[in-house]
Amino acid sequence: MARFPTWVVIALTGALSLSLAGCSSTGGKRAEDARKAAAAQGRAAVNTPRWTFAMITHSGDGDTFWDIVQSGAKQAAVKDNINFLYSHDAEAQQQAQLVDAAVDKRVDGIIVTLAKPDALKAAVARAEKAGIPVITVNSGSAQSRAYGALTHVGQDESVAGEAVGQELNERGKKRVLCVLHEQGNVGHEQRCAGVAKTFSGTVENLYVNGTNMPDVQAAIGARLQADRSVDAVVTLGAPYADTAVKAKADAGSRAEVDTFDLNARVAAELKDGTLGFAVDQQPYLQGYQAVDLLWLYKYNGDVLGGGRSVLTGPQIVTKDQAATLEEYTKRGTR
Numbered sequence: 001m002a003r004f005p006t007w008v009v010i011a012l013t014g015a016l017s018l019s020l021a022g023c024s025s026t027g028g029k030r031a032e033d034a035r036k037a038a039a040a041q042g043r044a045a046v047n048t049p050r051w052t053f054a055m056i057t058h059s060g061d062g063d064t065f066w067d068i069v070q071s072g073a074k075q076a077a078v079k080d081n082i083n084f085l086y087s088h089d090a091e092a093q094q095q096a097q098l099v100d101a102a103v104d105k106r107v108d109g110i111i112v113t114l115a116k117p118d119a120l121k122a123a124v125a126r127a128e129k130a131g132i133p134v135i136t137v138n139s140g141s142a143q144s145r146a147y148g149a150l151t152h153v154g155q156d157e158s159v160a161g162e163a164v165g166q167e168l169n170e171r172g173k174k175r176v177l178c179v180l181h182e183q184g185n186v187g188h189e190q191r192c193a194g195v196a197k198t199f200s201g202t203v204e205n206l207y208v209n210g211t212n213m214p215d216v217q218a219a220i221g222a223r224l225q226a227d228r229s230v231d232a233v234v235t236l237g238a239p240y241a242d243t244a245v246k247a248k249a250d251a252g253s254r255a256e257v258d259t260f261d262l263n264a265r266v267a268a269e270l271k272d273g274t275l276g277f278a279v280d281q282q283p284y285l286q287g288y289q290a291v292d293l294l295w296l297y298k299y300n301g302d303v304l305g306g307g308r309s310v311l312t313g314p315q316i317v318t319k320d321q322a323a324t325l326e327e328y329t330k331r332g333t334r
Contacts, residue, residue: 046081051083051295053111054086054110055069056087058092068263068287069287071332073291075288087102090182092119092184097123102127103127103130112134113137114140114186115138124147125147133297138281138286139185139187141154151303151310152305153293153309153310155313157190158193160191161194165195165197166199168258169200171256176204176234177230178196179206179240180236181209191260216247220233220247221251224253231255231256233248233255233257242265257276258279259278262278267322270325278317279315280314282313289310
């Protein structure tokens with residue numbers, strides 16, 4: 001399925017492989033039923049102590065991407081007998097305070113995103129000083145090791161952007177609008193910079209207020225009306241892809257709309273050709289692996305990555321894979 005297999009290095013533990021196993025249609029259904037039953041009944045697959053892990057992200061309210069991350073984390077927590085706590089705040093200082101609160105609770109492990117790493121540095125250091133193991137997830141791979149985290153789970157944002165640039169080259173595009181919906185997010189900057197690095201045409205960054213979809217639509221539409229040479233729009237999150245499609249229609253533009261990340265709507269629009277392609281970083285796997293790796297560290301002192309990130313993407317997906325992905329998105333795992 002992957003268009004760039006050499007860029008996708010996914011380190012899966014044996015426990016994860018067992019949890020997601022299922023080959024035939026009957027076997028797959030049985031495995032799914034077993035997972036649902038385990039989640040409903042709260043049965044663990046291990047007899048280790050009931051440790052408490054806290055995940056603190058930079059998510060805003062209503063971001064479906066983080067629902068998928070949580071889905072994976074919660075599934076792993078059930079299997080590993082973990083008391084899982086989740087909190088989030090789009091404001092970096094507030095997110096740091098949530099990390100401090102988790103340290104004060106003396107949790108047994110912390111999973112944190114570093115979208116705005118400078119604001120989180122002191123809070124992560126405080127966790128380390130308290131002897132609480134930390135794993136970073138999704139964003140902040142460049143700072144993870146320097147901040148003392150065990151490992152980082154996610155995609156390399158620069159590499160993901162480079163994959164997009166090459167895909168756009170193959171599609172013959174010449175002028176791209178890269179839409180950044182969260183100013184100050186280092187991962188978003190890295191994505192657009194990666195696109196510019198490998199794309200043979202012109203890349204223009206467009207900063208929008210991601211908390212206001214009507215404003216996002218208006219801003220994209222205005223830019224498309226002003227520059228008819230734009231032949232591709234790249235959004236950095238699944239919820240913004242459909243907004244870009246609407247803006248394209250408003251502007252009477254023929255630009256192709258592509259996006260980072262998946263959700264059910266993106267899968268449907270890939271299927272019907274409304275979107276050109278999407279970049280999947282497998283958020284379910286990010287949540288699952290982060291919890292599982294913390295459990296492995298607490299239980300057996302295991303650390304994956306060897307000082308490098310445990311990569312969950314990028315994976316370029318197109319109309320060819322959309323039908324299968326649509327099934328997974330509906331159950332909340334892709």
